[in-house]
Amino acid sequence: MDFLRPASWEEALAAKAEHPTAVPIAGGTDVMVEINFDHRRPEYLLDLNRIGDLTEWEVGEESVRLGASVPYTRIMENLRAELPGLALASHTVASPQIRNRGGVGGNLGTASPAGDAHPALLAAGAEVEAESAARGTRLIPIDDFYTGVKRNALQPDELIRAVHVKKADGPQQYSKVGTRNAMVIAVCAFGLALHPETRTVRTGIGSAAPTPVRAKAAEEFLNAALEEGGFWDNGKIITPSVAKQFAELCSGGCNPIDDVRGTASYRRHAVGVMARRTLTWTWESYRGARRASEGAA
Amino acid sequence: MRVNFTVNGRPQEADDVWEGESLLYVLRERLGLPGSKNACEQGECGSCTVRLDGVPVCSCLVAAGQAEGRDVVTVEGLADFAKQRAEGGCASGACGTTLQDAQQWKAKGTDSQTGEGTELSPIQQAFIDAGAVQCGFCTPGLLVASDELLERNPNPSDADIREALSGNLCRCTGYEKIMDAVRLAAARQSEEV
Numbered sequence: 001m002d003f004l005r006p007a008s009w010e011e012a013l014a015a016k017a018e019h020p021t022a023v024p025i026a027g028g029t030d031v032m033v034e035i036n037f038d039h040r041r042p043e044y045l046l047d048l049n050r051i052g053d054l055t056e057w058e059v060g061e062e063s064v065r066l067g068a069s070v071p072y073t074r075i076m077e078n079l080r081a082e083l084p085g086l087a088l089a090s091h092t093v094a095s096p097q098i099r100n101r102g103g104v105g106g107n108l109g110t111a112s113p114a115g116d117a118h119p120a121l122l123a124a125g126a127e128v129e130a131e132s133a134a135r136g137t138r139l140i141p142i143d144d145f146y147t148g149v150k151r152n153a154l155q156p157d158e159l160i161r162a163v164h165v166k167k168a169d170g171p172q173q174y175s176k177v178g179t180r181n182a183m184v185i186a187v188c189a190f191g192l193a194l195h196p197e198t199r200t201v202r203t204g205i206g207s208a209a210p211t212p213v214r215a216k217a218a219e220e221f222l223n224a225a226l227e228e229g230g231f232w233d234n235g236k237i238i239t240p241s242v243a244k245q246f247a248e249l250c251s252g253g254c255n256p257i258d259d260v261r262g263t264a265s266y267r268r269h270a271v272g273v274m275a276r277r278t279l280t281w282t283w284e285s286y287r288g289a290r291r292a293s294e295g296a297a
Numbered sequence: 298m299r300v301n302f303t304v305n306g307r308p309q310e311a312d313d314v315w316e317g318e319s320l321l322y323v324l325r326e327r328l329g330l331p332g333s334k335n336a337c338e339q340g341e342c343g344s345c346t347v348r349l350d351g352v353p354v355c356s357c358l359v360a361a362g363q364a365e366g367r368d369v370v371t372v373e374g375l376a377d378f379a380k381q382r383a384e385g386g387c388a389s390g391a392c393g394t395t396l397q398d399a400q401q402w403k404a405k406g407t408d409s410q411t412g413e414g415t416e417l418s419p420i421q422q423a424f425i426d427a428g429a430v431q432c433g434f435c436t437p438g439l440l441v442a443s444d445e446l447l448e449r450n451p452n453p454s455d456a457d458i459r460e461a462l463s464g465n466l467c468r469c470t471g472y473e474k475i476m477d478a479v480r481l482a483a484a485r486q487s488e489e490v
């Protein structure tokens with residue numbers, strides 16, 4: 001094994017181009033488990049810890065450009081206002097020790113259906129900034145990023161430099177089912193974001209299909225129902241029948257399996273419950289914010 | 298490969314390190330510092346917790362090469378580390394813990410029941426006084442994590458303590474005495490100032 005230690009992003013891209021089989025290592029919280037248990041013996045490890053830019057973020061007009069290696073702890077502490085869904089999801093990852101090392105770039109690299117960043121990114125709207133020495137930078141829409149179980153759209157010579165996550169324009173929530181609050185890989189998870197500016201709702205489902213997915217049919221139904229009922233303007237509570245149908249469509253958007261963490265039917269059911277709850281929580285907070293701004297006006 | 302890094306305030310060098318080796322392995326097997334424990338090697342138990350540039354991490358999940366040039370504090374150096382922090386830095390210029398001292402470090406002193414006769418960090422003393430140690434396997438990780446919590450947050454709520462220690466498993470003592478120990482250390486710390 002060789003340990004490659006690029007001191008800059010350009011050096012890292014050059015190393016990845018020269019050794020496309022090199023395994024990048026950021027926080028190491030996925031890679032080291034595989035090496036410790038001899039599940040993986042890469043020829044090259046490509047250490048990204050020396051590249052300072054990867055742990056930085058910039059808050060722009062529309063989105064946050066989040067460096068691939070920004071640890072979850074930093075996201076929770078610093079980006080709660082801009083990226084509430086991702087901050088909530090980050091807080092559910094493992095333990096403080098893991099959150100101090102692991103980040104979204106590694107979560108995307110692993111692309112596990114259970115990765116907690118994914119539902120939040122899908123719900124918020126995001127693009128993955130991938131780069132190679134040969135072809136430069138491209139932005140991969142998050143909807144196109146997950147291509148199969150633990151597979152993603154990266155080419156062998158590419159690295160993730162950052163993720164551009166849309167800044168929240170409304171309430172966001174993240175919900176996860178597991179046996180305790182810490183150190184739990186999701187049985188299933190659900191992210192939801194209200195986007196009042198475009199009058200849309202976006203979702204993300206974790207651990208209930210081969211890849212993280214959006215519940216698109218449920219989103220379309222809800223968008224139409226909210227529009228039709230004038231909900232965005234009148235700020236009424238969501239009709240129970242609308243919430244119920246949304247929940248059913250979210251369950252229907254799953255394609256889960258039975259495994260040690262839960263059965264397929266349990267996952268489908270739990271996703272429906274989380275969909276209804278996160279919709280209620282976010283909608284109540286949207287209504288609260290509307291009332292507050294009307295009161296102030 | 299060779300790894301040069303700082304361990305408990307002193308520069309160290311580890312040789313013949315395999316590229317896929319963990320920092321935990323280097324500490325235990327190459328430097329002879331068995332304080333950080335190896336229980337799961339998969340980040341689940343926290344018994345290998347050390348500070349890496351001040352940040353608590355599972356040393357089993359840090360590749361040895363990633364520690365190059367960085368600063369590691371292990372449980373063997375915790376007493377000196379805490380002392381130096383309390384004194385506001387290193388006045389003598391010879392702080393930290395030598396490898397030899399660290400290798401021989403014991404909580405025993407003249408009385409293994411009370412820890413008397415050894416220099417303990419406040420959190421170590423509190424663990425002994427509160428009876429938060431049984432087999433002791435989880436203790437090093439809990440000490441490093443608790444010490445960092447109290448450094449960051451001198452008056453933690455119970456929820457803060459639970460959260461900070463949520464990555465550390467103990468299979469014998471139960472968590473109540475461990476909570477007591479952290480509360481005790483926090484209370485003593487606030488009396489001092």
Ligand SMILES: Cc1cc2nc3c(=O)[nH]c(=O)nc-3n(C[C@H](O)[C@H](O)[C@H](O)COP(=O)(O)OP(=O)(O)OC[C@H]3O[C@@H](n4cnc5c(N)ncnc54)[C@H](O)[C@@H]3O)c2cc1C
Binds near residue numbers: 028116
């Ligand atoms: C005990 C434990 C509990 C866990 N619990 C959770 C949990 O609750 N939720 C959850 O989502 N995850 C969990 N994980 C998994 C892991 O912590 C996350 O997936 C984390 O986001 C990985 O980030 P990392 O920086 O440590 O990745 P690494 O291990 O460094 O890398 C992961 C993968 O991504 C690739 N990679 C890393 N950076 C880049 C880059 N810039 N460009 C291209 N590829 C890259 C690597 O080659 C590797 O394939 C847990 C892990 C452990 C050990």
Ligand code: FES
Binds near residue numbers: 334355
């Ligand atoms: S040995 Fe590292 S967390 Fe268990």
Ligand code: FES
Binds near residue numbers: 434467
């Ligand atoms: S004292 Fe035995 S594991 Fe905690």
